[in-house]
Amino acid sequence: MRGVNALDGLLVADFSRVLAGPLVSMTLADFGADVIKVEPPGGDETRAWSPPVDAQGRATFFLAVNRNKRSVELNLKDPEDLELAKELVGRADVLVENFRPGTMDRLGLGYEEMAAANPGLVYCSISGFGSKEGAALPGYDPLVQAMSGMMSVTGPPEGDPSKVGVALVDVIAGLNATIGVLIALQERAKSGQGQKVESNLLSSALAALENQASAWLNTGVLPVRLGNVHPSIEPFTTFDASDGPLMICVGNDRQFKALCEVLGEPELSSDPRYVDNFDRVEHRVELEAELNELFSRRTVEEWVTALHEARVPAGPVNTIDRGFAVAEALGLDPIDEIDGVRTPASPIRLGRTPAETRLPPPAENAHSEEIRDWLRS
Numbered sequence: 001m002r003g004v005n006a007l008d009g010l011l012v013a014d015f016s017r018v019l020a021g022p023l024v025s026m027t028l029a030d031f032g033a034d035v036i037k038v039e040p041p042g043g044d045e046t047r048a049w050s051p052p053v054d055a056q057g058r059a060t061f062f063l064a065v066n067r068n069k070r071s072v073e074l075n076l077k078d079p080e081d082l083e084l085a086k087e088l089v090g091r092a093d094v095l096v097e098n099f100r101p102g103t104m105d106r107l108g109l110g111y112e113e114m115a116a117a118n119p120g121l122v123y124c125s126i127s128g129f130g131s132k133e134g135a136a137l138p139g140y141d142p143l144v145q146a147m148s149g150m151m152s153v154t155g156p157p158e159g160d161p162s163k164v165g166v167a168l169v170d171v172i173a174g175l176n177a178t179i180g181v182l183i184a185l186q187e188r189a190k191s192g193q194g195q196k197v198e199s200n201l202l203s204s205a206l207a208a209l210e211n212q213a214s215a216w217l218n219t220g221v222l223p224v225r226l227g228n229v230h231p232s233i234e235p236f237t238t239f240d241a242s243d244g245p246l247m248i249c250v251g252n253d254r255q256f257k258a259l260c261e262v263l264g265e266p267e268l269s270s271d272p273r274y275v276d277n278f279d280r281v282e283h284r285v286e287l288e289a290e291l292n293e294l295f296s297r298r299t300v301e302e303w304v305t306a307l308h309e310a311r312v313p314a315g316p317v318n319t320i321d322r323g324f325a326v327a328e329a330l331g332l333d334p335i336d337e338i339d340g341v342r343t344p345a346s347p348i349r350l351g352r353t354p355a356e357t358r359l360p361p362p363a364e365n366a367h368s369e370e371i372r373d374w375l376r377s
Contacts, residue, residue: 005032006353021098023174029068030355071362101135148205234280
């Protein structure tokens with residue numbers, strides 16, 4: 001028999017689609033929340049984002065962030081369906097939406113109107129550029145990566161600016177929104193009042209720039225693209241072993257000394273150019289040239305084995321399948337599977353009330369009859 005989950009009894013009205021919003025609702029659902037995914041006629045557009053598709057023809061993009069949910073299609077332009085949507089929101093603890101700002105207000109589902117009917121509602125809105133002057137701008141992840149400056153520090157120095165290989169800003173904005181929802185629910189437990197939670201992609205991207213943003217904010221110097229090199233640590237980048245790339249993350253002088261010993265060149269650690277991290281960063285071009293020549297003498301596996309024994313952080317540059325294999329070997333149970341649908345498992349691990357998968361990503365409108373009957377009752 002299933003145990004009690006941390007968010008059992010929480011009802012989430014999920015009007016969101018694509019990635020950031022569905023990630024919020026799936027995270028809540030993984031820990032027991034009852035998430036009702038409200039889709040337009042024809043469903044969440046990511047149901048048609050293919051290829052790739054699984055063996056049953058389902059778009060794998062949709063499968064990624066929609067487990068543990070029930071689906072109902074409501075045409076919010078139809079008066080009867082709109083009333084059902086309002087009834088759902090009136091019963092919900094949390095609403096999640098990522099329409100362009102102003103859309104929910106025009107539908108009669110905006111925060112002010114819904115909070116008046118349901119004062120305990122936590123109303124989560126996710127947008128691309130906020131609800132003020134940027135409200136009309138379309139919020140696509142690569143666009144925000146470009147406009148935030150993230151692309152300006154991503155990619156090799158001699159190449160073009162590059163986006164990250166996944167929709168990272170969507171993911172970060174979704175995680176920020178999830179944190180906001182949980183904070184608001186905690187405050188509601190004290191006050192009895194809900195509130196509006198907002199997250200936007202641009203603010204999330206700027207905050208995620210972290211040390212790069214801090215460098216500019218506090219010195220006025222703009223960071224530049226460095227490829228895999230770290231702007232403040234050396235050696236902290238990829239090197240070419242005899243059979244492929246190898247990631248080295250030397251974070252202190254002890255590790256650098258140990259690295260030099262494993263490489264068979266212990267005198268490098270006492271070279272005045274490399275004696276501490278400041279000097280190594282100053283002379284990184286010379287240092288990396290010397291290290292690359294040394295690394296080319298052995299395979300990735302040989303170097304990783306030797307460096308792990310010396311407690312020097314090192315690892316291969318894996319493909320995604322190998323990344324999952326590493327996590328499996330480390331006992332991290334990285335894959336969730338239900339009814340033939342495999343997704344990355346929740347990375348949030350709770351000791352007493354862990355995440356649990358109860359439902360596969362729903363077929364389009366799969367729970368329409370039961371949800372409509374319940375809302376009419």
